[in-house]
Amino acid sequence: MTSPALDQLRRTFGYAEFRGEQAAIVEHVSAGGDALVLMPTGGGKSLCYQLPALLRPGTAIVVSPLIALMQDQVEALRQLGVRAAFLNSSLDAAGAAQVEADLAAGALDLLYVAPERLLTPRFLDLLERSRLALFAIDEAHCVSQWGHDFRPEYRQLTLLHERWPGVPRIALTATADAPTRREIVERLALEGARQFISSFDRPNIRYTVMPKDNSRRQLLDFLDGHRGEAGIVYCLSRRKVDATAALLAERGLLALPYHAGLGASVRAEHQRRFLHEDGVVMVATIAFGMGIDKPDVRFVAHLDLPKSLEGYYQETGRAGRDGEPADAWLAYGLGDAVQLRRMIAEGEAGEERKRLEHAKLDALIGYCESTACRRQTLLGYFGEAHPGACGACDNCLHPPQTWDATEAARKALSCVYRSGQRFGAAHLIDVLRGADTAKARQFGHHALSTFGIGAEFDATRWRSLFRQLVAAGLLEADLDRYGALRLTAAATPLLRGEQTLHLRAEPPKPARRRKRDADKARTTSTTTTNLPADAEARFTALRQWRSETAKAQNVPAYVIFHDATLRSIALECPSDLDALARIAGIGAGKLERYGEAVLAVLRDGS
Numbered sequence: 014m015t016s017p018a019l020d021q022l023r024r025t026f027g028y029a030e031f032r033g034e035q036a037a038i039v040e041h042v043s044a045g046g047d048a049l050v051l052m053p054t055g056g057g058k059s060l061c062y063q064l065p066a067l068l069r070p071g072t073a074i075v076v077s078p079l080i081a082l083m084q085d086q087v088e089a090l091r092q093l094g095v096r097a098a099f100l101n102s103s104l105d106a107a108g109a110a111q112v113e114a115d116l117a118a119g120a121l122d123l124l125y126v127a128p129e130r131l132l133t134p135r136f137l138d139l140l141e142r143s144r145l146a147l148f149a150i151d152e153a154h155c156v157s158q159w160g161h162d163f164r165p166e167y168r169q170l171t172l173l174h175e176r177w178p179g180v181p182r183i184a185l186t187a188t189a190d191a192p193t194r195r196e197i198v199e200r201l202a203l204e205g206a207r208q209f210i211s212s213f214d215r216p217n218i219r220y221t222v223m224p225k226d227n228s229r230r231q232l233l234d235f236l237d238g239h240r241g242e243a244g245i246v247y248c249l250s251r252r253k254v255d256a257t258a259a260l261l262a263e264r265g266l267l268a269l270p271y272h273a274g275l276g277a278s279v280r281a282e283h284q285r286r287f288l289h290e291d292g293v294v295m296v297a298t299i300a301f302g303m304g305i306d307k308p309d310v311r312f313v314a315h316l317d318l319p320k321s322l323e324g325y326y327q328e329t330g331r332a333g334r335d336g337e338p339a340d341a342w343l344a345y346g347l348g349d350a351v352q353l354r355r356m357i358a359e360g361e362a363g364e365e366r367k368r369l370e371h372a373k374l375d376a377l378i379g380y381c382e383s384t385a386c387r388r389q390t391l392l393g394y395f396g397e398a399h400p401g402a403c404g405a406c407d408n409c410l411h412p413p414q415t416w417d418a419t420e421a422a423r424k425a426l427s428c429v430y431r432s433g434q435r436f437g438a439a440h441l442i443d444v445l446r447g448a449d450t451a452k453a454r455q456f457g458h459h460a461l462s463t464f465g466i467g468a469e470f471d472a473t474r475w476r477s478l479f480r481q482l483v484a485a486g487l488l489e490a491d492l493d494r495y496g497a498l499r500l501t502a503a504a505t506p507l508l509r510g511e512q513t514l515h516l517r518a519e520p521p522k523p524a525r526r527r528k529r530d531a532d533k534a535r536t537t538s539t540t541t542t543n544l545p546a547d548a549e550a551r552f553t554a555l556r557q558w559r560s561e562t563a564k565a566q567n568v569p570a571y572v573i574f575h576d577a578t579l580r581s582i583a584l585e586c587p588s589d590l591d592a593l594a595r596i597a598g599i600g601a602g603k604l605e606r607y608g609e610a611v612l613a614v615l616r617d618g619s
C-alpha cells in the first residue's frame with residue numbers, strides 16, 4: 014500500500030520503507046498532532062519532522078542547539094532537492110535578510126534556527142507573518158537541567174505553544190531515561206502530546222569491554238581492525254587526548270585531538286575535517302560529540318571509563334548511525350574507577366548529587382565486570398528487556414570463564430587487613446607475591462604472614478582479582494589516601510569462610526600480534542565489506558569520486574552518498590539511470606545531480 018508519506022519517502026529520500034515508528038509518527042504529525050519522540054541515535058529521527066514538513070503547507074521551524082552542525086544538515090537536505098535554510102550568528106546581515114525574506118515568501122520547506130535566535134522579538138514577529146507547518150524541537154533533553162547539555166533558552170520554548178496553539182510540535186531526543194522524559198514533557202508543556210518510544214537497542218553495534226593491561230597496545234590492536242575508517246577515541250583528560258592523538262599519528266593514522274583546551278578555531282577545524290574527510294580518527298574528551306550526526310562512524314573506543322552507563326550509551330551511540338556494523342570498545346582498569354571516584358568526591362556537587370554519581374559509577378563498573386550479555390545489561394539498565402542473549406557482544410561471542418576465587422580472595426583481603434588498610438593494589442600484589450621491594454622492607458612487610466602466600470599467580474591475575482573485589486564491594490578505595498584499599502563490611506562473611514566467590518577469568522593475553530594476525534583480524538572485523546574483487550574496485554573508484562565531489566562543494570562526503578549506497582551501486586553496477594534509481598538511497602534529487610557522473614565512474618572503471 015502506498016500513501017503520500019511513503020511516496021514522498023521514496024521520491025525525495027530514495028528509501029524503500031519506513032523504519033520502526035517513523036510511519037506512525039509522520040502520520041500523526043502530518044495530521045497536526047503533537048509528538049514526543051524517543052529514539053536511539055541512528056534510529057532515524059530527522060525524517061520524523063522532515064517528511065511532515067514536506068507534506069504540510071508552510072515552513073517547518075526546526076530548533077537545534079548546535080550552530081556548527083546546522084549547515085551540514087541543511088546541505089544534506091538541499092542535495093535532496095529540499096528547500097532548506099538555517100538562521101544563526103554565522104550568517105552575515107545580507108545572508109540573514111535573504112533567509113528571512115524566503116521565509117516570509119513561503120519559499121522554504123524547513124528553517125533551522127538556534128533557540129536564542131528564535132526567541133528574539135524580531136524573529137517571533139517574522140513568524141507571525143509566515144505560514145508555519147510545524148515546530149520541531151531537536152535534542153529536546155537540552156531542557157533538562159540535570160543533563161550535560163542543559164540550555165536555558167530551551168525552557169522558554171513553551172511560548173511557541175502559547176502563541177501558535179494550532180501549529181503541531183514534535184520534540185525529539187535520544188536520551189532514554191524516565192526522569193529526563195518527564196522533565197521534557199513538563200518543561201515543554203507536552204502533556205497532550207502522543208509519546209513514541211522506540212526500542213533503544215542498537216543491533217548493529219558490537220560491544221566489547223576489556224580489562225586494561227597495556228592500553229596503548231590494546232588500542233593499537235583494536236584500531237588495526239579499522240584501518241581507513243572513521244571513529245572516535247574518548248579519553249578522560251586533555252593531556253591523555255593529546256598524547257593518544259600523537260601516538261596514533263606516529264603510527265600513521267589520520268588522528269586529530271579535540272578538547273576544551275584547544276582554541277575554538279582549532280576545534281572547529283578538527284570537527285570539520287572529521288565530518289568532511291574519510292577515515293579521520295577523532296581523539297577527544299566528552300566535549301566532542303553532541304549532535305555529530307556523521308552516519309559512518311565505524312567505532313567508538315573508550316580508553317578511560319565514562320562516568321555512567323547513560324554517558325557510555327550516548328557516546329557509543331555515535332557509532333553506526335547508518336545501520337552498518339560498528340564497534341563499541343572499552344578498556345578499563347581499577348585505576349580508572351579510583352580516579353573517577355576521586356573526581357566525584359572532590360567535585361562541587363552536594364552530598365545527594367554525589368551519592369547519585371557514585372551509584373551511577375557502580376552500575377557502570379557492574380556492567381564492565383558482568384559475565385552476562387552486554388546488550389541485555391545495558392538495555393536492562395534503561396528498563397528495557399532484551400529477549401535472550403544478543404550473540405553480538407564479547408560475552409556472547411566468547412563466553413567468559415569463571416573460577417573459584419574464594420581462597421585467593423581470602424589471601425588478598427587478609428593481606429589488606431594485616432598491612433593496615435593503607436596501601437594500593439600494586440604494593441599489596443608485591444607483598445602477596447613475595448617481592449623483595451624497598452617499600453616492603455621499609456614497612457617490614459616481608460615479616461607479615463601474608464608475605465609470599467600468593468606466589469602461584471602472576472601480577473595480572475592478582476590485579477584482576479583486586480579490581481573485581483572492589484567492583485563487588487568487598488574492598489573500597491580510600492580516596493583521601495590515593496586509592497589505598499580497605500575492607501568493607503561485605504568482606505566479613507568471606508573472611509570467616511561463610512561464603513564462596515566466583516570471579517571472571519581474564520582472557521589469556523594475546524601474543525604480540527604479527528602482521529599476519531593483524532591481517533586476519535582485519536578480514537574478520539565486523540565492518541569488512543566483503544565485496545567481490547570487481548565490485549571492490551568499483552567501490553574504491555566511487556569513493557574516490559565522492560571524495561573529490563565533496564571537496565569541490567565543501568560538504569561532508571556522506572552528504573553526497575552513504576557508504577551503503579555506494580556499495581550497492583558497486584555490487585549491482587547499473588548501466589542506466591533507471592537501474593540506478595532503483596538503488597536504495599537514490600532519490601530524484603540525487604539522481605538528477607549525480608546520476609550521469611556515477612554511471613561515468615562505472616563505465617571508466619570497467
Ligand code: ADP
Pocket residue numbers: 028029030031032035052053054055056057058059060306308334335336
Ligand atoms: P537520528 O537523528 O535518530 O540519530 P538520523 O535521522 O540521522 O538518525 O538517521 C540515521 C540514518 O538512517 C541516516 O543516515 C538516515 O539517512 C537513515 N535513515 C533514516 N530513516 C531511514 C529509512 N526509513 N530507510 C533507510 N534509511 C533511513
Ligand code: ZN
Pocket residue numbers: 385386387388389402403404405406407408409410
Ligand atoms: Zn550479547
